[in-house]
Amino acid sequence: MKQPTKIMTAALVMLFSLIQLPVAQAAMITTGEAIQIQQRNIDRNNLLSMLQKDELRAQLAEYGVDAQLAAERISHMTDAEIAMLNDHLDDMPAGESFLSVIGLIVVVLVFTDLFGATDVFPFIRPVN
Template identity: 50%
Template sequence: MKQKVFAWIALLGFFGSITLPVQAAMISTPDIIQSEQSAYDREQLSSMLERDDVQQQLLSMGVAPETVQDRVNSMTDFEIAQLNEQINDMPAGGILGAIVLIFVVFVITDAIGATDIFPFVRPVR
């Protein structure tokens, strides 16, 4: 009986130790730069959205700050870069335009059915 148990344990140990081959590749410098740039863009947008005046403006439009952060986290790197570029191109004091732009992005994502933030927007399906 002990030999059968030992044989089964050895057999299971043998099958459990089989591993799949692993591939390793070089990471190019442009890939690293793009990754770091997207992380920087997200951080820049998040820090702008954490400002008190921006949060007050968003609250006056009916958007909760937690919802904004969730929405920013779900945006693609390209969308974040575009939004940051438009914000940077605005004149000083143009934060209201940025807030309106973010509001429009939220309404569009509600309209396509990606989110459900505003009750007055009906998704197109």
């Protein structure tokens, strides 16, 4: 009777080991894709570093936006939103006040509130 028990135990061990195997998938990416990924990370980090400036935090507070909440939202933005925000920042002339940056951030937050992605402004109801 010990022989079938050993066979059954071995079969169960093999079955459980097959079930527990992690599935790993790897794919090659091109140099261009790697550069795009790196650029998106740089763009996101630049926006987050802007929020560390005291002037910008003060302006956000005047608009009733918590800087920490804005930073959290930026970290959850899609790549397209980050690109749009950075494109607008690049269009601004050098030396322009933080008011334009704040205005742009507030506009992006209003749109994300409208689409239900965030709830920064309690007076805005999502469209869906």
